[in-house]
Amino acid sequence: MIQGAGSNVGKSMLVAGIARACVKRGMSVAPFKPQNMSNNAAVTADGGEIGRAQALQAMACGLDPLVDMNPVLLKPESEIGAQVIVQGKRFATMKARDYGKQKSKLMPPVLDSFRRIGKDRDLVIVEGAGSPAEVNLRAGDIANMGFASAANVPVVLVGDIDRGGVIAQLVGTHAVLPPEDEALIKGFAINKFRGDTTLFAEGMDIIAARTDWTPLGIIPWFADAWKLPAEDVMDIASRKGGAIKIAVPRLNRIANFDDLDPLTATADVTVEIIEAGRPLPGDADLVIIPGSKSTIADLAHFRAQGWDVDLAAHVRRGGHVLGVCGGYQMLGTEIIDDDGIEGAPARVPGLGLLNVRTVMVPHKRLALSEATYLATGDRVSGYEIHIGMTEGPDCNRAWLSLHGRNEGATSADGKVMGCYLHGLFAADAFRAAFLASIGKPVTAHDYTQSIEDTLDALADHLEAHMDIHQLLTLAG
Structure with missing residues (x-):
């Protein structure tokens, strides 16, 4: 031991x-x-x-x-x-x-x-x-x-x-x-x-x-320790890479942020963790809102930092946004927790950047999943770990196919996206295609082999x- x-x-x-x-x-x-x-x-x-x-x-x-x-x-x-x-x-x-x-x-x-x-x-x-x-x-x-x-x-x-x-x-x-x-x-x-x-x-x-x-x-x-998946989000904060800038607001109950590991390991990418009290940077190419263990509480924290205002300005400038799991839920129009699954019963407005709404449900979905990125046909492997069901018009612009069903949502202008599937960026072809889709091509990188x-x-x-x-x- x-x-x-x-x-x-x-x-x-x-x-x-x-x-x-x-x-x-x-x-x-x-x-x-x-x-x-x-x-x-x-x-x-x-x-x-x-x-x-x-x-x-x-x-x-x-x-x-x-x-x-x-x-x-x-x-x-x-x-x-x-x-x-x-x-x-x-x-x-x-x-x-x-x-x-x-x-x-x-x-x-x-x-x-x-x-x-x-x-x-x-x-x-x-x-x-x-x-x-x-x-x-x-x-x-x-x-x-x-x-x-x-x-x-x-x-x-x-x-x-x-x-x-x-x-x-x-x-x-x-x-x-x-x-x-x-x-x-x-x-x-x-x-x-x-x-x-x-x-x-x-x-x-x-x-x-x-x-x-x-x-x-x-x-x-061990100088290469940063190449291994981080257990603590603070281990990501000091990793600087290339010219592509991805900003990630640090939520109080940030969860399953392993989505960031393959991005920090990509030579062309800088992932910057934004601490409470700091604004979201105006020069970010992409803002990722990560998963959360307490979505409604973290949404309140997000607003308390003024990040909702920063994010709206980022979108007006033509910036891209990706919400994963709890971050996906926050991007919608409303989060409904009538049964008090996350705390006291509540209905709160979301950030309104996706025309979807989420209803919290008691059952937690845990699954290893294979999916297809619809834009290119690239296969991805990931996992689902969430409570809540998300539906709405923007789900008609799904960008993943998961077990034969559509998954995710996209705004009408294509700038804002969300999904429940974690682990997407570990797939090299998807990672390259996604970043290329926001106008930021990257050098090929075998992420899994780099960990081995x-x-x-x-x-x-x-x-x-x-x-x-x-x-x-x-x-x-």
């Missing part, structure tokens, strides 16, 4: 890299994360949803994503509450305090999933969440030491030297853990080192002496700087 001495130490990427390294050694490997918190979900081959990071880790293992790889997924809907997904399906919506009281009851399904995912495999690599040093959360824990103890899994603790204070991160974790939890940690590694790793040799010795954990290596900063190549490079990076053999020895 790879645990972190803090959040964002690189656990997800390390699990993917170690998994690919072991696959290249000829082993049968699977990823596992007991509990994840993310609105960036992936639809699985067995009809559920898991964290996007576990889908990437499955790819590193050469596997289709399955619900057992991430049995508990928390999808924040407000500052204090989240939807709880258990083994791929909605379990409940809870406030954080209530979830804290109930989470121990989820250990049995977590362990069931762990046993199933490990059946007939050489190795399962488990990813923790946050930090085990948060001992105030230890009671009922299923994400870190609670799981490691229940499943009797040896732990490797990873520190992030890029933030500074890495010796304190690791030695401090050792100091605050109860003895039975500390005994589960067998090794440690330092991640995100910039420069000459030999300069931290003494630091490694100090940590090893104070903890009695086995040092597994100092891992230099980056996973291979990451595996080689870890083989060079991390003692994989010793890690496997610790894993038994």
Whole structure:
């Protein structure tokens, strides 16, 4: 189990890299994360949803994503509450305090999933969440030491030297853990080192002496990490590419923004995440309104920033707009939630850029889908993960064919489009054709192969700087 001495130490990427390294050694490997918190979900081959990071880790293992790889997924809907997904399906919506009281009851399904995912495999690599040093959360824990103890899994603790204070991160974790939890940690590694790793040799010795954990290596900063799908939207914000400018307003509950990953990986494209309080840029070629976990609340947030005014001006200048899922719903004339599915019952006006309206419905649609881009006949693969049904005159100008039915809507002038299908831009031919249709041709780029190549490079990076053999020895 790879645990972190803090959040964002690189656990997800390390699990993917170690998994690919072991696959290249000829082993049968699977990823596992007991509990994840993310609105960036992936639809699985067995009809559920898991964290996007576990889908990437499955790819590193050469596997289709399955619900057992991430049995508990928390999808924040407000500052204090989240939807709880258990083994791929909605379990409940809870406030954080209530979830804290109930989470121990989820250990049995977590362990069931762990046993199933490990059946007939050489190795399962488990990813923790946050930090085990948060001992105030230890009671009922299923994400870190609670799981490691229940499943009797040896732990490797990873520190992030890029933030500074890495010796304190690791030695401090050792100091605050109860003895039975500390005994589960067998090794440690330092991640995100910039420069000459030999300069931290003494630091490694100090940590090893104070903890009695086995040092597994100092891992230099992996420069190509940006080429892998992002788990956090903030990982996209710093990616600058080419002359084509795509602006993406950062919604409070932005969800399933993996639609942006293939665009950020395209040499001719710059994707700019627009934070609250900033206007939408006047020189954007395309504005993408992404998915949302709370469409009505995020529409209110959108208006509060003045982005509705900016977007209307963008359209008047001849700019293009694409709404995906929740963004598609916002572009219509009205969103109707009479049953209070997203919160209090409400009917709110949309942005009015598409002549469609959305009615929220209790059933969430989860599906892997194959579609055709009607303008060119290009095939695309994607997924649907939404509540709500959208209908209206602009649906008569659908731009996708999905399972034999029309999907999506287009404004009369062709400048504004929306659809429910995520993952479109991973299809190279569609991506090129769509950008060409807005007058912005791009250089050909094999997106999926670039991810595979980056996973291979990451595996080689870890083989060079991390003692994989010793890690496997610790894993038994």
